[in-house]
Amino acid sequence: MLAIATKIGESLLLILAVLVFNFVLVYIAPGSVIDALSAGSLGDASEAQIEAVRERLGLDKSFFGQLFMYLGNVLQGDFGYSPIGNRPVVEMIAPRIFPTLLLAFSALTFAVTIGIAIGTAAARRPDSFLSSGLTVFALIGFAMPVFWTGILLILVFGVWLDWLPVAGMNDLRMSSRAGFFERAVDTAEHLILPTVSLGVIFLATYARLARASMMEVLQSDYIRTARAKGLHESKVLFKHGLRNGIIPIITVLGLEFGILLSGAILVETVFAWPGLGRLAFEAVLNRDTNVLLAILTMVSVTVILANLLTDIVYRLVDPRIRTGGRA
Amino acid sequence: MTTLRDTTTLADTRERPPIERYQGLRMFMANKAAVLGAILLGVILIISYILPLFITTDKLAYVASRHTPPLTEGGPILGTDYLGRDVALIVMHGGSTTLEVAGFAALLIIFVGATIGAFAGYYGGMVDRVLMKVTEFFQVLPGLLFALVVVALFGASTATIVIAIGIVSWPPIARQTRSEFMKQKGLEYVKAAKAIGASNARIILRTILPNTFPILIVQSTLTMGAAILFEAGLAFLGLGDPNNLSWGYYVGLNRQYFLTNWWAVSIPGFMVFLTVLSLSLIGDGLQDAINPKLRGR
Amino acid sequence: MDQPLLSVRNLTVKFGEFKAIDGLSFDLYPGKTLAVVGESGSGKSVTALSIMRLVELGTRAKVAEGEVLLRRDDGSTIDLLKQSERAMRSIRGNDISMVFQEPLTSLNPVYTTGDQVIETIRQHRKTTRRDAAKRALEMFEKVRIPRPDKVMQDYPHQLSGGMRQRVMIAMALSCDPRLLIADEPTTALDVTIQAQMLGLMKSLQQETGAAVMLITHDMGVVAEVADDMVVMRNSKFVESGSVYDIFEKPGAAYTRALLASVPRLGSMKGKTEPERFDLVDREGM
Numbered sequence: 085m086l087a088i089a090t091k092i093g094e095s096l097l098l099i100l101a102v103l104v105f106n107f108v109l110v111y112i113a114p115g116s117v118i119d120a121l122s123a124g125s126l127g128d129a130s131e132a133q134i135e136a137v138r139e140r141l142g143l144d145k146s147f148f149g150q151l152f153m154y155l156g157n158v159l160q161g162d163f164g165y166s167p168i169g170n171r172p173v174v175e176m177i178a179p180r181i182f183p184t185l186l187l188a189f190s191a192l193t194f195a196v197t198i199g200i201a202i203g204t205a206a207a208r209r210p211d212s213f214l215s216s217g218l219t220v221f222a223l224i225g226f227a228m229p230v231f232w233t234g235i236l237l238i239l240v241f242g243v244w245l246d247w248l249p250v251a252g253m254n255d256l257r258m259s260s261r262a263g264f265f266e267r268a269v270d271t272a273e274h275l276i277l278p279t280v281s282l283g284v285i286f287l288a289t290y291a292r293l294a295r296a297s298m299m300e301v302l303q304s305d306y307i308r309t310a311r312a313k314g315l316h317e318s319k320v321l322f323k324h325g326l327r328n329g330i331i332p333i334i335t336v337l338g339l340e341f342g343i344l345l346s347g348a349i350l351v352e353t354v355f356a357w358p359g360l361g362r363l364a365f366e367a368v369l370n371r372d373t374n375v376l377l378a379i380l381t382m383v384s385v386t387v388i389l390a391n392l393l394t395d396i397v398y399r400l401v402d403p404r405i406r407t408g409g410r411a
Numbered sequence: 412m413t414t415l416r417d418t419t420t421l422a423d424t425r426e427r428p429p430i431e432r433y434q435g436l437r438m439f440m441a442n443k444a445a446v447l448g449a450i451l452l453g454v455i456l457i458i459s460y461i462l463p464l465f466i467t468t469d470k471l472a473y474v475a476s477r478h479t480p481p482l483t484e485g486g487p488i489l490g491t492d493y494l495g496r497d498v499a500l501i502v503m504h505g506g507s508t509t510l511e512v513a514g515f516a517a518l519l520i521i522f523v524g525a526t527i528g529a530f531a532g533y534y535g536g537m538v539d540r541v542l543m544k545v546t547e548f549f550q551v552l553p554g555l556l557f558a559l560v561v562v563a564l565f566g567a568s569t570a571t572i573v574i575a576i577g578i579v580s581w582p583p584i585a586r587q588t589r590s591e592f593m594k595q596k597g598l599e600y601v602k603a604a605k606a607i608g609a610s611n612a613r614i615i616l617r618t619i620l621p622n623t624f625p626i627l628i629v630q631s632t633l634t635m636g637a638a639i640l641f642e643a644g645l646a647f648l649g650l651g652d653p654n655n656l657s658w659g660y661y662v663g664l665n666r667q668y669f670l671t672n673w674w675a676v677s678i679p680g681f682m683v684f685l686t687v688l689s690l691s692l693i694g695d696g697l698q699d700a701i702n703p704k705l706r707g708r
Numbered sequence: 709m710d711q712p713l714l715s716v717r718n719l720t721v722k723f724g725e726f727k728a729i730d731g732l733s734f735d736l737y738p739g740k741t742l743a744v745v746g747e748s749g750s751g752k753s754v755t756a757l758s759i760m761r762l763v764e765l766g767t768r769a770k771v772a773e774g775e776v777l778l779r780r781d782d783g784s785t786i787d788l789l790k791q792s793e794r795a796m797r798s799i800r801g802n803d804i805s806m807v808f809q810e811p812l813t814s815l816n817p818v819y820t821t822g823d824q825v826i827e828t829i830r831q832h833r834k835t836t837r838r839d840a841a842k843r844a845l846e847m848f849e850k851v852r853i854p855r856p857d858k859v860m861q862d863y864p865h866q867l868s869g870g871m872r873q874r875v876m877i878a879m880a881l882s883c884d885p886r887l888l889i890a891d892e893p894t895t896a897l898d899v900t901i902q903a904q905m906l907g908l909m910k911s912l913q914q915e916t917g918a919a920v921m922l923i924t925h926d927m928g929v930v931a932e933v934a935d936d937m938v939v940m941r942n943s944k945f946v947e948s949g950s951v952y953d954i955f956e957k958p959g960a961a962y963t964r965a966l967l968a969s970v971p972r973l974g975s976m977k978g979k980t981e982p983e984r985f986d987l988v989d990r991e992g993m
Contacts (some may be wrong), residue, residue, distance in 0.1 A: 098548060102548075114566075180911035226687070228418065229640055229664065229680055231659075232683065238669075239677075256967070262418070305810050305813040306815055308814070313803065313831060314831050327818045342551055352667075368650065373563065376560050376563055384552060403818055403863040
């Protein structure tokens with residue numbers, strides 16, 4: 085319990101660190117929001133108007149004054165105003181969070197389940213083609229640029245075979261009166277290709293990890309004990325083997341979450357998926373710094389929370405950590 | 412077990428007889444995948460650095476009608492892009508841009524990672540704990556998004572891109588170096604160096620660091636691959652130098668036309684894939700040569 | 709004498725070309741303890757795994773020929789080597805169960821000890837979880853685990869080696885097996901715990917009437933608990949007979965050497981160091 089409390093405290097500190105870091109970046113960056121504004125919509129603003137905006141944004145305050153103002157605003161859920169979207173940043177970001185989480189969760193589930201299945205199958209037959217080819221598959225999976233995989237998948241499955249939708253989260257022709265179920269099925273169809281493009285980077289990695297860990301587990305004495313008890317091989321494998329075999333995978337999961345969400349930016353851009361990543365791409369194009377910073381904050385917080393969650397799950401799965409044992 | 416003889420044998424590892432030294436090379440050559448990777452990388456380097464020397468035509472010139480498919484009679488071999496430019500020519504020139512940005516970034520990553528890892532591993536205690544917290548912080552950050560913010564704030568020059576990739580990618584190297592330093596510092600040859608009064612700086616730089624080179628070399632091939640992917644991702648999103656079209660940037664430019672022009676997006680993307688794959692194959696082969704026990708993992 | 713409970717006939721097990729067991733035969737009688745003795749690598753453990761038909765599941769070995777006849781309650785026998793995997797599953801942990809050498813690693817670290825025993829019971833008996841838990845608690849009491857209700861909630865890493873081995877024995881005996889195969893059950897334990905464990909196994913055998921096949925390299929253990937013994941060396945059968953007979957008059961030179969390796973009380977009287985004994989060469993067999 086104490087360990088988890090410490091972890092939560094650490095996570096909060098990490099979030100604070102991310103915010104401070106964000107602020108420092110903007111502070112030392114050349115060209116303020118004002119410059120960006122005056123280059124764009126406020127091109128003909130007078131000195132007095134600019135001074136008024138500076139005051140409103142608190143840019144006339146000291147470093148720490150601005151930092152505390154920024155932190156205070158963020159804690160109140162105020163990420164500033166987007167001159168491009170002409171709305172508060174929060175309003176632009178809020179509807180984008182769910183699609184990104186859906187995509188990330190879906191890709192992760194895909195990579196972990198298929199990866200573990202392949203890795204376990206390979207671990208059972210170490211001499212098979214599957215097992216010896218796994219290293220090469222992993223290298224290939226790692227080497228594919230996500231955006232390229234995405235485009236190839238669109239070309240093959242969306243255009244030439246015309247099996248799956250390739251853009252957005254829902255069919256534009258779908259009537260607004262469509263029921264929840266119909267909508268969900270449509271979203272699921274739209275989710276397939278982005279999920280595969282994003283998941284494929286991790287698929288081979290998890291398969292490789294699962295193979296190494298399951299090979300070790302399957303040779304362990306408690307697996308022999310489980311067989312000697314008369315358990316069915318599937319129970320031996322899944323109840324006694326997998327529960328131990330996934331422990332190393334869980335530890336990696338949290339660490340890779342940042343990479344997952346980074347990849348999501350590229351995948352969302354390719355598939356016009358209406359998530360935070362797509363918004364980040366648009367914000368870069370429009371030089372909409374406030375939105376970009378808010379996304380960085382949101383995504384960092386998500387990654388930190390995901391790490392916290394994996395840590396808790398890890399403790400639940402492995403009693404040796406939970407009960408503070410020696411072995 | 413801690414006899415004087417052990418100390419000398421360990422200290423002498425750098426002066427092994429030549430036969431043993433080539434053993435690693437032989438193991439590398441025996442690994443077909445690694446040799447394939449080396450050949451592939453060689454071909455890519457020739458395409459990117461030697462071939463352009465023989466071509467004097469302007470790479471950005473109009474050569475044939477827009478969207479001419481590859482292998483069309485009268486058109487360039489790999490077709491043209493949405494502006495009627497020669498895809499093969501641009502991709503060929505894009506290699507050096509991609510490799511240079513990734514190369515500098517990889518150097519920065521190794522330098523920062525190895526330095527932080529060496530300090531954390533060698534000094535341990537409080538230094539280690541603080542440095543590892545910092546490492547964890549950077550490891551948890553969503554790298555690409557973070558680099559995106561840095562490049563967006565500071566402008567898309569080669570220097571900012573290199574630095575942006577560098578500051579988000581060093582944590583794995585730092586962790587590896589740290590654990591290697593922690594392992595090595597307990598060994599006899601380091602104790603022996605301490606006993607003869609060597610300074611900490613000397614022990615870190617001259618005694619332990621050379622022994623972590625094998626691992627750092629493997630890591631740098633893998634890091635280089637990761638940096639290429641990173642650069643490609645940033646450039647694909649439009650954060651690159653518009654005058655030096657890197658592969659990723661070129662994919663990004665052609666993206667909106669990919670339904671009519673699949674070759675201008677797939678070919679540069681394929682080059683990124685091949686380059687990263689060749690580096691990974693080499694890295695994997697080196698890993699096996701250094702540590703045969705991990706083979707097949 | 710009764711008819712044997714288990715008869716191994718000409719058992720041969722191969723790892724590729726290498727014969728891990730080469731034509732082994734022996735009989736095991738109900739209610740008796742048979743010790744299978746030999747150095748490490750002599751094929752003792754493979755024999756146990758072959759009887760359980762676990763060699764092909766966990767290792768790359770294959771049973772090449774032979775018979776393993778198990779007598780059923782009605783007096784007829786079945787050849788375990790010819791049974792389907794499904795039939796074997798109903799025998800493992802039920803008619804024949806096993807205790808392994810390493811109590812530290814033989815229990816699954818992520819489940820409580822109670823769960824692991826309950827799982828065995830419910831695998832072979834149609835009972836509710838509550839009844840199985842009650843049975844498991846009885847078994848924990850039977851193997852003299854102090855505070856059994858608490859230990860059932862514990863994970864293996866929270867227990868000492870001796871306690872874990874008691875859990876293993878409780879698990880092995882939970883379905884009233886007719887044969888318990890114990891593979892070096894005391895080797896990994898402290899010497900004081902070893903003696904307790906042997907005493908426990910002996911009294912449990914008297915209580916349950918199960919036959920025990922005890923695999924060991926330790927002649928001291930054999931002398932203490934076994935009725936009969938089989939000596940193995942380099943995958944081959946050396947000799948068998950009652951422990952009394954063999955200790956009294958070992959037939960093979962190798963058995964004599966094994967026996968000589970056990971220090972006897974008073975054997976060092978008047979000497980400053982143990983007497984050297986000659987290793988038996990292969991030709992002497």
